Amino acid sequence: MTDVMFDPHVISKAGVILASSFADKDIDYVVTVETKGIPLAYEVAKNLGVQLITARRDTKITEGSTVTINYVSGTSGRIQQMSLSKKTLKPHSRCIFIDDFMKGGGTAKGIVDLLGEFESELIGIGILIDNIGSEKKLVTDYTAIVDFLGVNDDGEISMIPSEKFR
Numbered sequence: 406m407t408d409v410m411f412d413p414h415v416i417s418k419a420g421v422i423l424a425s426s427f428a429d430k431d432i433d434y435v436v437t438v439e440t441k442g443i444p445l446a447y448e449v450a451k452n453l454g455v456q457l458i459t460a461r462r463d464t465k466i467t468e469g470s471t472v473t474i475n476y477v478s479g480t481s482g483r484i485q486q487m488s489l490s491k492k493t494l495k496p497h498s499r500c501i502f503i504d505d506f507m508k509g510g511g512t513a514k515g516i517v518d519l520l521g522e523f524e525s526e527l528i529g530i531g532i533l534i535d536n537i538g539s540e541k542k543l544v545t546d547y548t549a550i551v552d553f554l555g556v557n558d559d560g561e562i563s564m565i566p567s568e569k570f571r
Contacts, residue, residue: 410441410505410533419550420448422570423503423531426548427453430528433498434458436520438487438512442505445533449503458494460487460519472522476515487515494523501529506553508536510543517544535567 410416423445436458437446443459450457462485473488494500502516517527535549550570554563565571 410444416444416448419445419533420452422550423533423548424449424452426531426569427501427529430501431499432501432528434494434500436460436500436502436516436527437504438462438516440505442503442533445505446503449501449531458489458500460489460516462487472519474515474519474522476511476518478509478511485511485515487512487519489519489523494520494525496524498523498525499528500525501531502527503531505532506534506536507532507542507547507549508539509541510539510547513547514543534564 427449432453432455434456435446435450435453437443438460439462447457470491471488472491473486475484475486477483478485500520502513504512507513513530520527530544530547532547532549534551534553535547537552538555548569549567551564552567554565556562
């Protein structure tokens with residue numbers, strides 16, 4: 406993922422594609438988690454002309470008061486945390502969540518719960534690559550650009566454009 410996520414040509418184009426999917430949604434913020442998905446989320450926020458907010462895995466003392474939630478990772482089934490500074494997000498905001506890869510949807514479900522603590526609404530989810538081989542997703546309403554089909558015996562990765570972009 407790193408070679409794709411940090412290639413400015415790929416990410417800028419992916420940002421335009423995802424931003425166009427949410428352009429008519431009256432969005433206040435783009436939200437992501439502090440992972441490799443930040444460059445994509447930044448590009449989407451830039452194209453939509455809204456602020457990017459990054460939920461952290463660990464709290465930072467310099468952020469002041471924070472809201473922290475526990476959530477179950479859809480990938481590993483482990484309990485993880487995410488935090489957001491109380492000053493970051495205005496109540497009753499309309500947000501979209503942008504991430505690089507979705508396997509089980511646990512992070513997206515955690516974002517829904519975190520935004521609920523701010524009385525805010527998640528109105529869309531945008532993903533660069535969706536692992537469509539995951540049997541059970543914790544979220545169902547999302548937009549992915551590429552479907553990951555798997556890795557064959559020779560180690561070759563198989564991906565296709567998602568149905569929405571074919």
